[in-house]
Amino acid sequence: MIARTMMTRIVPALAAAGLMSVAAGAQVQVDRNLPEYTPVSGVSGSLKSMGSDTMNNQMALWAEGFLRYYPNVQIEIEGKGSSTAPAALVAGTAQFGPMSRAMRAQEIDDFQRRYGYEPTRLETAIDMLAVYVHKDNPIQGLTLQQVDAIFSSTRRGGHDTDIRTWGDLGLTGEWANRPIGLYGRNAASGTYGYFKDIALFGGDFKSSVKEQPGSSSVVQGVASDRFAIGYSGIGYRTADVRPVPLAHDSGGEFFEAEAENAYTGEYPLSRFLYVYVNHRPGADMDPLRREFIRYMFSRQGQQDVIRDGYYPLPAQLASQQLQKVGVRN
Numbered sequence: 001m002i003a004r005t006m007m008t009r010i011v012p013a014l015a016a017a018g019l020m021s022v023a024a025g026a027q028v029q030v031d032r033n034l035p036e037y038t039p040v041s042g043v044s045g046s047l048k049s050m051g052s053d054t055m056n057n058q059m060a061l062w063a064e065g066f067l068r069y070y071p072n073v074q075i076e077i078e079g080k081g082s083s084t085a086p087a088a089l090v091a092g093t094a095q096f097g098p099m100s101r102a103m104r105a106q107e108i109d110d111f112q113r114r115y116g117y118e119p120t121r122l123e124t125a126i127d128m129l130a131v132y133v134h135k136d137n138p139i140q141g142l143t144l145q146q147v148d149a150i151f152s153s154t155r156r157g158g159h160d161t162d163i164r165t166w167g168d169l170g171l172t173g174e175w176a177n178r179p180i181g182l183y184g185r186n187a188a189s190g191t192y193g194y195f196k197d198i199a200l201f202g203g204d205f206k207s208s209v210k211e212q213p214g215s216s217s218v219v220q221g222v223a224s225d226r227f228a229i230g231y232s233g234i235g236y237r238t239a240d241v242r243p244v245p246l247a248h249d250s251g252g253e254f255f256e257a258e259a260e261n262a263y264t265g266e267y268p269l270s271r272f273l274y275v276y277v278n279h280r281p282g283a284d285m286d287p288l289r290r291e292f293i294r295y296m297f298s299r300q301g302q303q304d305v306i307r308d309g310y311y312p313l314p315a316q317l318a319s320q321q322l323q324k325v326g327v328r329n
Helices: 002-007 010-016 056-069 084-091 105-115 144-151 190-198 215-224 259-264 287-296 299-307 315-324
Strands: 046-051 074-079 097-099 120-134 181-185 210-212 228-233 241-243 270-277
Touching: 046 056, 046 084, 046 287, 056 074, 056 097, 056 287, 056 299, 084 097, 084 105, 084 270, 120 190, 120 215, 120 259, 120 287, 120 299, 120 315, 144 181, 181 190, 181 215, 190 228, 210 215, 215 228, 215 241, 270 287, 287 299, 287 315
Parallel strands: 046 074, 046 097, 181 210, 181 228
Antiparallel strands: 097 270, 120 228, 120 241, 120 270
16 A cells, blocks of 8 residues: 555654654653754855745754854755756756655656755654644544544545535534535645645645645644644644544544654654755765755754754764765764
């Protein structure tokens, strides 16, 4: 199954790096083996980040932290969707391309035709794509097949029937005949693409999905519509919505959208958040980009990940990302 195969890619990477265990209910903390960021001289200039809306706040927090050390640096951040990142990197109009999905083969090919080598993908944080309902909704859990039947017109997950009302999911009383209002992202979004690939098993969205320009808009839509459901990154959770526990399939265990299930990969929609950069293999990176990347994978930078509601990397995995661009801790 495509969903289970793609979801489990997160597990080998974390296991190989020394899986960071988080006890149920425990507060997430950065790995104490992550290095403290220490500034260097000779850093100046300007940076631009273009890409994921899901990572817009994260890039802003990294920029804010970085500017404490280098107040004369100029940083511009634009988050209109992951699909804008590859083109910006190819054109050279941005130095960083944050994406909530991996680049597609065609996007990599376009970059390689321009530069002669592939873009470098940095795994920067761990996210869970949450399926949100209104805080008053009594639904206890959903399988991926049910999620597919709710959002998709093709039902490639194999659910027998279309799901259009809350009664179709077993809710009674005032919920039984209520149509399910659908909120999602637009096609420029990496979250849209990831959800389509995994939760919809590569199928098509229903035309009734209300496409939103940003992650927060999805959550706001669900918060204001008692009978709605939507999907967005876990960093956008508010008190007015509730992430629904998910199971891989019928009869399987339901997993809450909590940190321990993200690190093990048991939550079905666990994923990495990426930043792509243009790095010629074997070449030295310029000081400005080098130091920004060092900051991202430092203790301070991964603390910013927690501040944004996502989950930090184990130190060994962070070190592996630095090695991809020839940067030492």
